[in-house]
Amino acid sequence: MNKTINICDKFYETKNISFEDFKFLMELENYEDLNKYARELTLKNFGNKIYIRGLIEISTFCKNNCYYCGLRNGNKNMKRVRLSKEKILRRVENVYSFGIKTIVLQGGEDDFYTLDYFGEILRDIKSKYDVAVTLSVGERSYEDLEGLKKLGANRFLLRHETYDREHYKKLHPSKMSFETRINKLFELKKLGYQTGCGMMIGSPHQNLVNIYKDLLLILKLKPHMVGLGPFIPHKDTPFRDYPHGKVSDVLKILSIVRIADEKILLPATTALGSIDDFGRERGILAGCNVLMPNVGDVKLRQNYKLYDNKIGTEMENKDHFLNLNDKLKRIGYEISLDRGDY
Numbered sequence: 001m002n003k004t005i006n007i008c009d010k011f012y013e014t015k016n017i018s019f020e021d022f023k024f025l026m027e028l029e030n031y032e033d034l035n036k037y038a039r040e041l042t043l044k045n046f047g048n049k050i051y052i053r054g055l056i057e058i059s060t061f062c063k064n065n066c067y068y069c070g071l072r073n074g075n076k077n078m079k080r081v082r083l084s085k086e087k088i089l090r091r092v093e094n095v096y097s098f099g100i101k102t103i104v105l106q107g108g109e110d111d112f113y114t115l116d117y118f119g120e121i122l123r124d125i126k127s128k129y130d131v132a133v134t135l136s137v138g139e140r141s142y143e144d145l146e147g148l149k150k151l152g153a154n155r156f157l158l159r160h161e162t163y164d165r166e167h168y169k170k171l172h173p174s175k176m177s178f179e180t181r182i183n184k185l186f187e188l189k190k191l192g193y194q195t196g197c198g199m200m201i202g203s204p205h206q207n208l209v210n211i212y213k214d215l216l217l218i219l220k221l222k223p224h225m226v227g228l229g230p231f232i233p234h235k236d237t238p239f240r241d242y243p244h245g246k247v248s249d250v251l252k253i254l255s256i257v258r259i260a261d262e263k264i265l266l267p268a269t270t271a272l273g274s275i276d277d278f279g280r281e282r283g284i285l286a287g288c289n290v291l292m293p294n295v296g297d298v299k300l301r302q303n304y305k306l307y308d309n310k311i312g313t314e315m316e317n318k319d320h321f322l323n324l325n326d327k328l329k330r331i332g333y334e335i336s337l338d339r340g341d342y
């Protein structure tokens with residue numbers, strides 16, 4: 001009798017997992033059965049199709065000071081740049097020409113993008129292109145989120161980072177609040193956004209109980225997406241000397257999240273690809289079904305460093321697009337050009 005499969009079956013059926021069973025899965029030396037279990041669920045629900053989200057980084061300005069992130073306000077070595085509405089629209093036009101139907105606008109928490117200005121951006125994108133728009137721009141007021149939703153934003157990615165108050169305090173300065181972060185996620189869902197939470201694996205001071213709690217949040221919030229990847233140190237942050245998260249841990253938790261919700265949108269992240277040459281492919285084989293190549297502006301890309309040694313995932317022309325499809329074909333998958341709603 002295979003204990004891994006037993007635990008997976010039980011978790012899949014009951015959506016409930018004890019800490020002991022979770023620990024057993026996370027400590028597996030050989031976790032191929034776990035990855036395979038999750039991979040088969042993904043294949044059952046999505047076939048061998050991988051959704052593509054075009055990621056456009058819009059700003060390296062950030063008013064926050066998260067201890068782990070290169071964009072943190074206290075980092076004086078960071079060149080701060082942002083995209084105007086016109087530049088963002090030009091990038092969207094480029095992506096749209098490849099047939100990509102979802103774009104993600106991501107950036108630091110930058111008050112330059114007021115509700116009015118964001119509104120103009122959304123209105124213009126939505127009136128010209130048939131694309132789903134995901135925002136990943138940090139915490140915004142309820143009024144802003146409501147307004148942005150009305151103007152056409154479809155999805156919002158806001159990683160909760162950790163579902164443990166004490167751990168949260170070790171990752172963020174006291175100005176940032178654990179409660180606010182978590183409440184925002186429930187707000188986003190209430191407002192009708194397709195909502196994504198997520199966390200870094202191997203962030204400083206994280207233990208297995210913390211990751212178990214992250215899973216409990218996922219089971220409670222029932223997000224439409226979960227963004228998770230390894231923590232990777234950045235040289236100009238207080239966490240510069242911590243090691244990066246382990247690939248194996250990321251692959252295990254990805255599979256566990258897939259079993260928690262077989263229909264969830266689960267990206268194989270750039271961070272995972274940055275610590276392992278085949279990281280993103282391995283993520284897909286562990287149950288992921290989304291990739292977010294960078295389709296943004298070169299200047300932004302050069303400066304948008306959340307962590308060190310970030311790999312390039314840029315998709316600027318049809319060749320890049322075909323290359324990515326070739327990479328996927330090598331592991332038996334292919335690009336899907338659907339919008340990929342939950």
Ligand code: SAH
Nearest residue numbers: 068069107108136137138159231232306307
């Ligand atoms: N400012 C927005 C979006 C940009 S940051 C926000 O904070 O939500 C997007 C994500 O990058 C963060 O949620 C965090 O989980 C991740 N990130 C930041 N620094 C990182 C690091 N050093 N290693 C890995 N991921 C990191």
Ligand code: SF4
Nearest residue numbers: 062064066069072108
């Ligand atoms: Fe800013 Fe987001 Fe980085 Fe925190 S994680 S410093 S909010 S960009």
